[in-house]
Amino acid sequence: MASAEPAEPDQEGTEEEVSDQRPAWSRYVIFGAAALAVLLVGATLGMVLTRATDEQPTPPPAAGSVEVGFAQDMSVHHLQAVTMANWARDHSADPAVVQLAFDIGSTQLEQVGRMKGWLMLWGQPEEAIGDYMTWMPQGHGHDHAMPQTSGEASSTAPMPGMATSEEMSKLRSLSGKRLDVYFLQLMLRHHQGGTDMAQYAYDHSSNGAVRTLADSMLRSQGAEMDLMRQMLARRDAQPLPFP
Numbered sequence: 001m002a003s004a005e006p007a008e009p010d011q012e013g014t015e016e017e018v019s020d021q022r023p024a025w026s027r028y029v030i031f032g033a034a035a036l037a038v039l040l041v042g043a044t045l046g047m048v049l050t051r052a053t054d055e056q057p058t059p060p061p062a063a064g065s066v067e068v069g070f071a072q073d074m075s076v077h078h079l080q081a082v083t084m085a086n087w088a089r090d091h092s093a094d095p096a097v098v099q100l101a102f103d104i105g106s107t108q109l110e111q112v113g114r115m116k117g118w119l120m121l122w123g124q125p126e127e128a129i130g131d132y133m134t135w136m137p138q139g140h141g142h143d144h145a146m147p148q149t150s151g152e153a154s155s156t157a158p159m160p161g162m163a164t165s166e167e168m169s170k171l172r173s174l175s176g177k178r179l180d181v182y183f184l185q186l187m188l189r190h191h192q193g194g195t196d197m198a199q200y201a202y203d204h205s206s207n208g209a210v211r212t213l214a215d216s217m218l219r220s221q222g223a224e225m226d227l228m229r230q231m232l233a234r235r236d237a238q239p240l241p242f243p
Helices: 015-020 025-053 066-091 095-122 165-173 176-204 208-234
Strands: none
Touching: 066 095, 066 165, 066 176, 066 208, 095 176, 095 208, 165 176, 176 208
């Protein structure tokens, strides 16, 4: 008798549902080689969707615009999440944490490819020249005009929600339950910072492709934040403060 196919978890899936659908070991073996393909697919998709939404020829977004700033800064923000997720995926022994990390890493890597595809199409550099977050005026939740740094080069996080170099080093030093809890805490805070950026882009961009991606981020990361809060509670842990 044919076995029933496992049901897909809903948007507010529990940790147990995630655990039951963990990927086979072979997914991890091929992930490194597949990452580049995911990035390229995302870039291609970004360019195709941008062209598809341009029903009438319009000038490409300029440097300093919401669209360009969002694509540049969110790519940097996402890449740190991919780094943290890949570390947890490869070093955690908890199937639920491994599955969540795999999902976050693969999803955000594809989104980075899409945003870099836009920047290529618009003739803009992959990273902003100067400070981060200048496309978001002061007063939208945080002091957004943060100094430009190279990711982990400073003890100060370059953008809201991002981990500092000390926090990244601590994550890599942990194992077992302590690793799982700290990863969940860092990633939850990281998502909180990212959703602020996505919400601003969704509210202020006139570009259909940008608004569609920002809305997708808000929905998927909102569900992941709910799940991470549940997972922390089951481990008798609390989220990190988010100013």
